[in-house]
Amino acid sequence: MKALIVYDTKTGMTEKIALAISAGMKEVGTSVVVKKADDATEDDFKGAEAWIVGAPTHIGSATGEAKKALKLGIATGASGKKGTTFDTRFASSGKGGAEKLRKMMEEAGVQIVVPPEWFVVTGTKGPLAEGEEAKATTFGRKIAGALRP
Numbered sequence: 001m002k003a004l005i006v007y008d009t010k011t012g013m014t015e016k017i018a019l020a021i022s023a024g025m026k027e028v029g030t031s032v033v034v035k036k037a038d039d040a041t042e043d044d045f046k047g048a049e050a051w052i053v054g055a056p057t058h059i060g061s062a063t064g065e066a067k068k069a070l071k072l073g074i075a076t077g078a079s080g081k082k083g084t085t086f087d088t089r090f091a092s093s094g095k096g097g098a099e100k101l102r103k104m105m106e107e108a109g110v111q112i113v114v115p116p117e118w119f120v121v122t123g124t125k126g127p128l129a130e131g132e133e134a135k136a137t138t139f140g141r142k143i144a145g146a147l148r149p
Contacts, residue, residue, distance in 0.1 A: 001147045003030050004048035006073070008037040008055040008066040013126045014088045017119050018054055020133045021086065024140020030147060037069035045073035050082045050147050051110065055097040057089035057118075062097030070104055078108035084143055085116040086136075091129070093118075113146035114139075 003025060007018040015036070022032045035044055037055070045051065051073060055066030085101035098116035106112055117139045120129035 001030055001050060001144075002048050003032045003050040003052060003143075003147065004040070004044055004073075005032060005034045005052045005054070006037055006040045006044075006066070006069050007034070007053070008063045008069070010056055010063070011125045013119075013121050013128050014054055014056045016128060016133060017086060017088060017136045020136035021052060021054075021140035021143070024137035024142075025144040026140075027137075028141050028144035028148075030144040037063075037065040040069045040072065042072060042076045045076045048081075050113070050143075051105070052084055052086070052143060053101050053105070054086040054088075055101065056121075057087050057093055057096035060093070060095050061100045062087065066097065066101065067104065070101060074104070074108040078105065078110045081110045082113045082147060083110050084112055084114050086118065086139070087116070088119050088121050088128070090122075091120045114142055
């Protein structure tokens with residue numbers, strides 16, 4: 001199974017989470033490519049059987065860059081793909097970007113293999129709350145396990 005992790009980041013916190021998710025997936029034997037949203041191409045989406053898309057939460061939703069990248073992927077054909085989403089946000093946030101991204105994926109025909117996850121940042125420029133990178137690695141293992149036939 002080849003997976004693509006696409007993320008947007010403003011301060012590097014969401015990138016840290018994406019890399020930790022990738023590490024967890026690789027531990028389970030999944031082939032993973034990690035791309036910043038602005039760098040993801042149609043070929044990246046076409047070549048992956050699973051899409052994991054994440055973003056920092058911005059005004060209760062995902063950033064425009066993350067949504068734009070996902071729309072690019074959806075345009076290449078989402079039917080038969082598997083995936084999930086994640087976001088970074090304050091602990092007090094009522095909702096975050098992962099839900100918007102999940103909804104976009106589901107409406108396009110992507111099978112959500114595990115529920116979206118969110119990771120806590122303690123300030124507008126970070127850092128991540130204690131234990132969040134370890135939580136992301138565990139999330140990566142969970143995703144990889146759900147992708148196994």
